[in-house]
Amino acid sequence: LVKMDAQATQLVQTLSQLEAERQAVEVKRAAVSSAAANYEQELDEIRPGLADQFAAGLSQRLNRYQFQLAEIETEKMLMASRNPRLRDNPQLEPSYVRLQSEAAEVRREIRRITGELLETDERFMGFLDNQGGGITSRLAELRQNLMQLRVEQSQLNAQAGVLDERIAREEQFFARLPDNMVEIARLQREMQVNERLYLTISQQSAELAVWEQTQMGFGRVVDYAILPDRPVSPRVRLLLLIGFMLGGALAGGFILLRELSITQIKSVETLKEQAFPVLAVIPDIRPLIKKRYRGKPMVNIGSSTVSTDLVTLLDSISPASESYRRLQSNLLYAQPDKPNRVICITSPNKSEGKSTVVTNLAVTLVEAGRTAVILDCDFRRPRVHRSYGLNKEPGLVEYLFDEQPLEAVLQSTVVTGVDVISAGKKTANPAGMVGSAKLSALIDELRSRYDFVLVDTPPFGIITDAAPLIPKTDGVVVAVRFNQTRVADFDQTVENLRGIRANILGSVMIGYNPKKATGHYYSSSYYRQAYTSYNAYIEDQD
Numbered sequence: 107l108v109k110m111d112a113q114a115t116q117l118v119q120t121l122s123q124l125e126a127e128r129q130a131v132e133v134k135r136a137a138v139s140s141a142a143a144n145y146e147q148e149l150d151e152i153r154p155g156l157a158d159q160f161a162a163g164l165s166q167r168l169n170r171y172q173f174q175l176a177e178i179e180t181e182k183m184l185m186a187s188r189n190p191r192l193r194d195n196p197q198l199e200p201s202y203v204r205l206q207s208e209a210a211e212v213r214r215e216i217r218r219i220t221g222e223l224l225e226t227d228e229r230f231m232g233f234l235d236n237q238g239g240g241i242t243s244r245l246a247e248l249r250q251n252l253m254q255l256r257v258e259q260s261q262l263n264a265q266a267g268v269l270d271e272r273i274a275r276e277e278q279f280f281a282r283l284p285d286n287m288v289e290i291a292r293l294q295r296e297m298q299v300n301e302r303l304y305l306t307i308s309q310q311s312a313e314l315a316v317w318e319q320t321q322m323g324f325g326r327v328v329d330y331a332i333l334p335d336r337p338v339s340p341r342v343r344l345l346l347l348i349g350f351m352l353g354g355a356l357a358g359g360f361i362l363l364r365e366l367s368i369t370q371i372k373s374v375e376t377l378k379e380q381a382f383p384v385l386a387v388i389p390d391i392r393p394l395i396k397k398r399y400r401g402k403p404m405v406n407i408g409s410s411t412v413s414t415d416l417v418t419l420l421d422s423i424s425p426a427s428e429s430y431r432r433l434q435s436n437l438l439y440a441q442p443d444k445p446n447r448v449i450c451i452t453s454p455n456k457s458e459g460k461s462t463v464v465t466n467l468a469v470t471l472v473e474a475g476r477t478a479v480i481l482d483c484d485f486r487r488p489r490v491h492r493s494y495g496l497n498k499e500p501g502l503v504e505y506l507f508d509e510q511p512l513e514a515v516l517q518s519t520v521v522t523g524v525d526v527i528s529a530g531k532k533t534a535n536p537a538g539m540v541g542s543a544k545l546s547a548l549i550d551e552l553r554s555r556y557d558f559v560l561v562d563t564p565p566f567g568i569i570t571d572a573a574p575l576i577p578k579t580d581g582v583v584v585a586v587r588f589n590q591t592r593v594a595d596f597d598q599t600v601e602n603l604r605g606i607r608a609n610i611l612g613s614v615m616i617g618y619n620p621k622k623a624t625g626h627y628y629s630s631s632y633y634r635q636a637y638t639s640y641n642a643y644i645e646d647q648d
Contacts, residue, residue: 120184121276122295126302127183128269133306135262142255171219175212176265178205180272216257369592372624376593377586377613380600385583385612386433388463390619391417391426404495410520411495415462418469419521427470433463433614434470437583446580446611448549448559452603454567454595458587459616461489464562472523476557479516479525481549483575484564485536488529494519501530506544512551525556536564541574549578567599573606581611588617 182205189199196202371377377384395401395414398421404411405420412419417426437446451467453460461484468478482490482502491498496517504510505527517526533539540563552559561579563572576582582603586596603610 119298121273122298122302123183124180124269124273124276125295125299126306127180128266128273129299129303130306131262131266131269133303133310135259135266137310138255138259138262142259171212171216173264173268175209175216175261176268178209178212179265180268181205182209184272216261369594370589371586371591371593371596371615372589372622374615374618374623377596377615380613382610383436383612384615385436386429386614387618388429388433388459388614388616389425390588390617391415391424392617394421394424394426407520412520413465413493413495416465416469416493418466418473422473427466430463430466430470431473434467434474437467437611438474446609447557448553448561448579448581449611450561450563450572450576450579450582450608451585452563452566452572452576452582452599453585453587454591454599455565456487456568458565458585458591460565460585461493461562462616463583463585463614464560465490465493468524468558468560469521471558472521477523477555478558478560479527479552479556481527481552481559481561482529483540483545483572484562485529485533485539485571486564486569490526490562491517491528494521494524494526496526496528498528499531501528502545502548503530503533503539505530505548506539506542507533512548537571537574540571545575546578566602567595570602576603576608577606579609581609583611584613586613586615588615588619589622590617 182202185199185202185205196206374384374387394417399405399414403414405414407419414420417424418430421427437449451460451464464480468480471478480490482488484490485503488498488501491501494517496519500508500510500515502515505512505515515527515530517528519526539545549559549561561575563575566572566576584596584599584603600610
């Protein structure tokens with residue numbers, strides 16, 4: 107329990123009285139503002155902008171008197187709260203009588219200014235009478251009511267401002283009290299303020315109820331509302347039907363848009379649309395390299411270092427090796443009456459796997475009992491020698507320009523039966539070298555020595571260096587990379603090859619991932635099932 111002195115008690119009562127009065131003013135101001143807004147809306151319906159013209163009539167003089175009246179009324183309220191007997195006997199305190207007299211004088215001045223403002227609009231009202239067709243009486247009523255509400259609203263605004271200022275001033279003294287006294291004082295203030303607010307709202311509610319009973323409206327009852335047996339909203343069945351229809355339409359549109367926006371080759375069917383066969387589909391070997399070789403590009407085999415892309419040598423029973431054997435079989439037996447011994451491998455763009463196809467195809471040919479030599483004619487970006495861990499020089503450039511003998515540029519590989527002629531040193535005119543007669547004679551000599559001559563050329567889709575060489579070969583294989591080679595680039599490469607009358611043997615897709623393929627279900631399911639079955643077989647074997 108906390109004992110509060112008389113000064114603190116009086117301070118609490120004063121603050122409670124001020125805050126209760128402030129809330130009462132706020133309630134009245136809300137009611138007045140709502141009524142004024144209704145009148146303004148009606149005036150604007152008669153003529154737009156009319157409410158603003160009437161509202162502009164409040165002068166600064168009127169605002170000043172209203173603020174002065176608010177200060178006087180606040181002082182009277184505080185004096186009466188300290189001495190309640192003054193409400194019935196104001197003559198007991200001369201200062202209270204003086205405040206009453208000053209308040210009455212200020213009110214008379216406010217009424218006088220308000221009357222002047224109303225008289226000022228008479229000429230405007232006469233104009234409306236001539237133009238508005240007999241609406242002057244209603245306008246006069248609305249104008250008078252709106253002006254009274256605006257005066258009352260302005261008075262309440264001024265009173266609220268004075269009360270806020272006085273509350274802030276008393277709060278400064280209130281903050282100096284001890285903490286325990288402040289806490290109990292705060293609780294007492296809240297209790298008194300809530301009691302006064304409840305009484306004010308109850309009184310307003312009772313007055314409103316009486317006013318509603320005494321007013322006669324312009325409406326009439328057409329029909330009485332009844333409580334429905336079931337909800338009218340939401341309509342579940344209709345919403346479900348609309349949802350299914352919209353969901354299907356959006357899903358179909360999304361799939362169509364996605365299909366139309368795909369520019370990369372993501373299905374085997376795209377390759378089959380051309381007039382030549384798909385010789386093989388090589389699966390993606392990157393997961394195998396990552397798992398078995400930790401993503402390293404090279405691996406040691408005995409004393410040699412070979413590329414981990416050489417899957418036919420490193421893992422001869424993998425799905426990728428089987429796919430390269432299928433490529434080798436298709437090339438051997440596709441045209442038994444006309445064997446294709448000199449085969450050129452090209453691609454639409456760089457980094458699409460043509461060198462990988464060449465090196466692995468050579469291994470599978472040796473497995474089938476043939477001999478093969480790889481001729482690296484990609485003088486701009488040679489890669490074949492790296493796959494087998496060989497030297498770049500001496501190579502084809504040294505043979506053509508430096509008069510190096512053929513035996514000096516032929517390099518044996520770790521795979522018995524596979525020889526390589528690397529590109530050699532860098533040259534300034536790759537296109538001129540490919541079209542030389544000496545290179546043609548070299549190909550004829552290699553044809554006589556080996557069963558197969560595999561020629562690795564630059565990407566024919568972007569570089570035409572191999573244009574003179576390709577017609578001298580027995581056929582061309584176009585290598586594309588799944589989900590990387592664009593359809594437009596592939597079509598353009600095929601068109602360019604046909605332009606030089608190349609014998610296109612077919613295409614080969616490498617890096618195929620059936621989980622990301624967008625072709626027909628049967629095709630994707632076949633490759634997925636084949637790779638899954640192989641992996642399960644290897645795991646059981648281990």
